[in-house]
Amino acid sequence: MENTYVVTGVKKIRGTVYSVFFNGDIKVRLSDETIVYYKVKEGRVFEEEEYEDMISKDHIKRAKTRGLDLLSRSSKSKSQIKSTLKREEFQEKAIEEAIRFLEDYQFVNDATLAGRIVESKAPAKKWSKNQTIAKIKEKGISKDDIENAIKNMDTETELENALDIAKKKLRTLKNKSKEEKIQKIRQSLAYRGFDYDIVSKVMDEIKREIENCEVAGL
Template identity: 30%
Template sequence: MNDKKDYNRAKNYAMRLLTFRRRSEKEIKDKLLQKGYRDDIIDKVLDFLKEYQLIDDYVFARQWVEHRLAARPMGVVGLKYELKKYGIDKQKAEAVLAEIDAEMELELAQKLIQKKINNSSKPLTKQRAAGLLQRRGFSYDTIFKVLSEWD
C-alpha cells in the first residue's frame, strides 16, 4: 500500500516538474532522488513517463539547442557540454548537433560579436572577443575565422 502511495506521489511530482518545461530523464531522476524516493519507484515513474512520451531525451536536446541558439548563442562545444550536463547520451547529442554546420556556427559567432560591439560602451578588443567566444563554446577554428575578419 505504501509503495503505491509513494509511486503516485513521485509520479505527480514528476508531472508537476514537466508543466514548467521539458526535462531530460536525468533531471527527473535527480529531482526524485533529492525528494528521497527509492530507485525502484523512480524507475517505475520514468517508465510511465516514457510510455506516454512525456520525456524523450532526443526531443529535449533538440528543443534545448533551439532555445539556446535563439536566446544565448553558443558554439557546438558549449552545447555539447550543456547536453552532457543534462544527461543526454553522446549519440543523441551528436545527432542533434550534427544539424549545426561550421557555417552556421561562424554566423552565430559573428552575430554575437557584432551585438557585443553595438551594445558595449567599451571598445571590444580581439582578446576580449576571443575570450567571449571561447567561454560560449565556439570552436577554435570559428574563433580564428572571426578574429581574422577583424579590422
C-alpha cells in the same frame, strides 16, 4: 512473526499529502487517495505485508504525479527527474516506475529534448557547438543522444552567431586600443566555446572592420 504497524497520528502537510505516524516514531508520507483506500486512521493496525504494499503503491503513484508536475513547469531529462525524485526520498522502485510511465506516454524523451535544444534554444542564445553540448550534458542526457542532436547544428549559423557576438563586443570597446579589442574579442569567443577555425575566421573579419574604422577616423 510479522511486525505490526499501528497508526498513531495523521497530519496534513499540503494539498493531498499527509504525514502518517506508525508505532509512535515511524513517519511516512501518504496521498489522500491511499488514506481513503486503506482506511488509514488512528488505531488502525497493519500487518507488515499490507503496510509495505501500501507504502510501495503510494510511492509509485506519487512519483508519477510528481514527475508530471515537474514536466508541466519546464522540459526535463530522465536524469533531472530521477535526481529530484531521489532528493525527495521516493523509493527506487517508484522512481523507475515513474520514469517508465513518463517514457511510455512520451512525456519525457531525452533524444527529443536534445534535438529541441539544438534547433531552438541554441540559435536563440547564440551558443557555440561546444557550449550547446555542455548545456545538454548538464541535463544528464546520454552521449549518443547528444551526438545525434549535434549532427543538425549548422556550421554557417554558428559562424554567423560568433560574428554577431564579436561585433557586439567590439561596440563596447570603443576606447580600447586595436590590440586590446582583438584580445578581448578573441577571449570572449573562446570563453563561449567556439572552435579555433570559427574564431580565426571571425577575427579576420573583425580586424578588417577595426582597420576600416581607423581609416574613417571612427
